[in-house]
Amino acid sequence: MAKPKVIFVLGAPGAGKGTQCQKIVDNFGYVHLSAGDLLREERAKPDSKYGELIETYIREGKIVPVEITCSLLENAMKKSGKEKFLIDGFPRNQNNLDGWNKTLADNVKLLFVLFFDCPKEVCVDRCLGRGAAGSGRSDDNMQSLEKRFNTFTQETQPIVKYYEERGLVRNIDATKAPEDVFGRVKEVFTEVEAGGDF
Ligand SMILES: Nc1ncnc2c1ncn2[C@@H]1O[C@H](COP(=O)(O)OP(=O)(O)O)[C@@H](O)[C@H]1O
Ligand SMILES: O=c1ccn([C@@H]2O[C@H](COP(=O)(O)OP(=O)(O)O)[C@@H](O)[C@H]2O)c(=O)[nH]1
Numbered sequence: 001m002a003k004p005k006v007i008f009v010l011g012a013p014g015a016g017k018g019t020q021c022q023k024i025v026d027n028f029g030y031v032h033l034s035a036g037d038l039l040r041e042e043r044a045k046p047d048s049k050y051g052e053l054i055e056t057y058i059r060e061g062k063i064v065p066v067e068i069t070c071s072l073l074e075n076a077m078k079k080s081g082k083e084k085f086l087i088d089g090f091p092r093n094q095n096n097l098d099g100w101n102k103t104l105a106d107n108v109k110l111l112f113v114l115f116f117d118c119p120k121e122v123c124v125d126r127c128l129g130r131g132a133a134g135s136g137r138s139d140d141n142m143q144s145l146e147k148r149f150n151t152f153t154q155e156t157q158p159i160v161k162y163y164e165e166r167g168l169v170r171n172i173d174a175t176k177a178p179e180d181v182f183g184r185v186k187e188v189f190t191e192v193e194a195g196g197d198f
Helices: 017-028 035-044 051-059 066-080 094-103 120-132 142-165 178-194
Strands: 005-011 031-034 084-088 109-117 169-173
Touching (some): 005 017, 017 031, 017 084, 031 035, 031 066, 035 051, 035 084, 066 084, 066 094, 109 142, 109 178, 142 169, 169 178
Parallel strands (some): 005 084, 031 084, 109 169
């Protein structure tokens, strides 16, 4: 059987990853797996042994140890029974990348990395807007956001560079309105599909 296909979706906090993933699901039939959502679901389980750890890491804008995230991703992929996945918000640091390469990378085909490019000020406004609109997230506040952006700059950008050096990154200007951003996303998907790897 063919290996499941994976696209990593990366970008700063609030760049619009989740918003665009939903549109990709609607138009291109992928399963959307947000690493952050999976961690928040795990945190919410009363019997989870990782609940407190996850809450602390998320509030502090730190990246949860990869064993936890990879096992959540693997379970979600298996449970879906599907073969095309958008993995949103992962891998975010070297520990994530090493854990992925050691455990899951050989079992899937990584098609490319979709990177949403958006300056910090725009992203901060979006996250604060999301918080004000009732996201209920303990990290959509200025104190956590500073930490999340430090983590993004220091830990996630080097991972994007790692994939850039391998020619795998498709860059999208994420500053425009959601429909305009998606117009560009559609072009990328159409282009890659024409390459025959879908
Ligand atoms: N292109 C856009 N323009 C303006 N606001 C956006 C855009 N994309 C997303 N948003 C809003 O910004 C916030 C963060 O978007 P989201 O998709 O959750 O980002 P991420 O998953 O990257 O954190 C949400 O409130 C969302 O509605
Ligand atoms: O692979 C992941 C993905 C997310 N997170 C944590 O979850 C938070 C929120 O991530 P999400 O992708 O949901 O939102 P974003 O910060 O991109 O808006 C991050 O700051 C991290 O603390 C993590 O530890 N590992």
